[in-house]
Amino acid sequence: MSLFATLSRSVAVAVMLVMTSPVALAQLAPTDEQRQAAVEIGDALRYGHYANIDFDEQWSQEAFQRYLDILDNQRGYLLKRDIEPYRHLEGHMDEVLFEGELDEAFELYNLLSDRHIARLEWLLERLDEGLSFDFESNERLEIDRENAPWASRESELDELWRKRLENDALTLALTDQDEEQIEDNLRQRYEGQLTRLNQTESEDVFGILMAAISSTIDPHTGYLSPRQSESFDIQMSLSLEGIGALLQAEGEYVKVASLVPGGPAERAGVLEPADRIIAVGQEDGEMVNVVGMRLDNVVDLIRGPKGSTVRLDVVPAQAVDMTRSHVVEITRDTVSLEDQAAHGEVIEVERNGEPHKIGVIDVPTFYVDFDAWQAGEEEYRSTTRDVAREIESLKEQEVEGIVLDLRNNGGGALQEANSLIGLFIDRGPTVQVRDAQGRIQLYGDTDAGTLYDGPLTVLTNRLSASASEIFAGAIQDYGRGLVVGTTTFGKGTVQTLNELSHGQIKLTRAKFYRISGESTQNRGVEPDITFPSLIDPERIGESSLDNALAWDTVQNVQYRRYGNPEDFIGALTAQHQKRAQTNPNFRYLERQSTLARQLREQHTSVSLNREQRQRELEAQEAEQLSLENQRRRALDLPELEEWLDARLDPSLNGEPVDGEGDEESEEEMPVDRAHVLEAAEIMLDYTHMKNAQRMAQR
Missing domain, CATH: 3.90.226.10 (2-enoyl-CoA Hydratase; Chain A, domain 1)
Known part of the structure; x- marks a missing residue:
């Protein structure tokens, strides 16, 4: 194979990034083909990988932990006692790999499957009872539980999911949706996740297990299923056919990793790296919520014939809350050499x-x-x-x-x-x-x-x-x-x-x-x-x-x-x-970069009190808006009333407004042009x- 040096290969394989294990109702088991493939993967890693890998007990512990992290990275489904029967795998992941002993790893996945389905059904039951949140509590929800301890009791997870449900509802309420719209949207989200869980196959479990094993070695090594191998773009770069964007999963969300030079998304100027996509819609029809959706399924929704339009509900990378989204439209197209020419x-x-x-x-x-x-x-x-x-x-x-x-x-x-x-x-x-x-x-x-x-x-x-x-x-x-x-x-x-x-x-x-x-x-x-x-x-x-x-x-x-x-x-x-x-423009970049880092460090939890949440959002966005308007005043540009307008303003879309090279348009160049x-x-x-x-x- 020719040596290619592409950023797209730095994006992880889709199956490796599936969030908290979408599963099926049926108990899934490994096939003989998968057992043989595991042995072959083990040999490839041992004898073909660049790194000199010592498949010792330390590696085994790390591989088992990676598997748990992929299955339940936010510690929201499994209890501590659920994991204990499988702790012995910490010292035997080498046998899972080199001898194809996949059964117990599949059993752990199936247990997670049961917990995941039960939790979605629990959420739907709460919706059946009717939402009763007044959003007046002083509680806060921790938004990153990757390093949280495993819960000891079911009641702890009930409390976590009660807060998550309230946060989901509050997030929609802050977009001015009424109670009926909130219930309908949440029901659609949770039922959609259940539907997708039923479509999971044995190959998905095997892919996640192999991803856990290979990612202990380096982020660019990974297993590709026969389905993934059919498309070079998807298997190697997760290129979204039609819009030219490279995606990866980040928790429950799909994140833009980079844009293909000369592609429709870059030309449209409506997406940026680290933007999160929360819903996808076709030219006509309703938006489909993709929070918690498998990465390859999101890819399938965005792909389409040349000339057609896809709508994306996007949360900007600099936004500090998921309520601050906007819908963009991109016309699908192919990327030719001419588009990418110097x-x-x-x-x-x-x-x-x-x-x-x-x-x-x-x-x-x-x-x-x-x-x-x-x-x-x-x-x-x-x-x-x-x-x-x-x-x-x-x-x-x-x-x-x-x-x-x-x-x-x-x-x-x-x-x-x-x-x-x-x-x-x-x-x-x-x-x-x-x-x-x-x-x-x-x-x-x-x-x-x-x-x-x-x-x-x-x-x-x-x-x-x-x-x-x-x-x-x-x-x-x-x-x-x-x-x-x-x-x-x-x-x-x-x-x-x-x-x-x-x-x-x-x-x-x-x-x-x-x-x-x-x-x-x-x-x-x-x-x-x-x-x-x-x-x-x-x-x-x-x-x-x-x-x-x-x-x-x-x-x-x-x-x-x-x-x-x-x-x-x-x-x-x-x-x-x-x-x-x-x-x-340079002063803006320096100050905005510093502010964004400070906001990320401070934003480790969200308030479940509507007024407090609104105040926090307004204070954070006021700082961002102030920086943007300082830049605009210095350039004699019209000021903005809302920070999000900066993403939609033509002077920030990557191209000059009045024509390239024009002296007047130089003042309206985006900060990137600086x-x-x-x-x-x-x-x-x-x-x-x-x-x-x-x-x-x-």
Whole structure:
């Protein structure tokens, strides 16, 4: 299999992320095919995985705990006494895997199944009795119970679920629904979950069990069922066919992990990473509540024919309460190479009353038209070829430097990362790939000459991953240019897809290393100059994933340094900070990032008192709205009355309002655009400093 370095592969396999075990009424049992597949998976992990795994008692304990966490991660179904009969599995998960002894693990799942169904029926009985909440109590509901102790008595869980029911009702009440609407919506939600539980099959249980086992090793290794193996997009990236978004489950909710460059969702500008989807509807018809729904079922609801419209009820990533949702519409479409093609522009930066031209090339992904390439066509599309054309165009326009924008670029074809580096260096290594046996294969640019040897800056963010990190790291190591923006994703591993007698296994087989010897894994590439960002690294990125492989180093290789950008970092940073202090968009990003972190740390529980809940929400959103309106006042933009309007305002949707490059529209650029403009400013600073240094040396 070709080496691909994509952010999409960092998204966990769907079955691995199923919330608290959807189950069927019937008792499920393992099949002989699954027993054999478990043995094969064990052999693959033992002999094929990059890591040297010791399947000892400690590993067994961790695997059993992972299984419990996936089954009941919020400690809301099982009692402590339910688990005790299965505690002996803590020391025998190796037998479950290597000998295919799956029966007791299935029995534990079936027990969870009974508890899950009973709890949903309990909730429906409460609805039958009629809601009687006045929302005047002083109680609070803990919203994250991942580390809570297991309940000892059924009455403890009854109390927990009473509060959850009250919170569900209050959440709907705060959206101005009356009692009848609240009861109808909750009944639909709970009955829908029961219906979906009845559709669970033995394969689902096996998938969850294998996910628990594989995720103790690293987050990118996982079992793919025969059904998942049918679609490359779903099995490898959870790409939502039709809208271009990568999803993963987070507790009861489905979260946007990233957007496919050039896809319908990105073009529409209505979704952002870490947004949560709580309902899905077609162009006509009612919205289907997807809270608690299996991830693959949510995928099926969102997929559809090209040209049709899907409606999503979305809670913004920055929202502190699930009541703050809004409905967006996205027209389904396919993503072509043209949509993802690199494209350039010229930004004019003024200094001392004089205009200066800086070129910017946006590289959404590392792509190549493999079919055309393999067919021997001379004019096949690829990242390197398209960037080369843009460079030639920018050189004709006499730009003083080039910014290569790799933000949101999740990777792609490794060969393209290598050849793209070759446009800026004269031959040399680009990346080291180390396998499980410690053997290192060196990849590099073998073509003589460079296409562009002028000043270069690479712009990154947290969603720049894999091949993007290889490129940015090589430019940094060679001293070929600056890296500015935010620390990258940290996806420095290589996966292959291997066939089993039943399904497939995605296996981490190697790690990427920079030519300096440093891994890109876990830590990512740190920029020379850091920009503020609204993407939370604790929620997005390799370091946010459980059991991510560690950062380490190997021996560096011999390579030529083209310059010493580090000599200018101090002066460049001082110039940048001076501008940032007076730049409304940068000040907004810094303050909003700090506020969002503070709100997350404070928001560990929610009030079940309507007035108190409303006050807390209003206070939190007032702070967010104040920051947004401070930004707008500084830019002479109209102020907003509500914070949520910021997500729906055209000046924040990722595109200029009046046309790209227009002087008037520059003031209405979204905060995201501020990174590009500041990168151009730094590029000009860097160019002038290098010129001054050369003059002094003469």
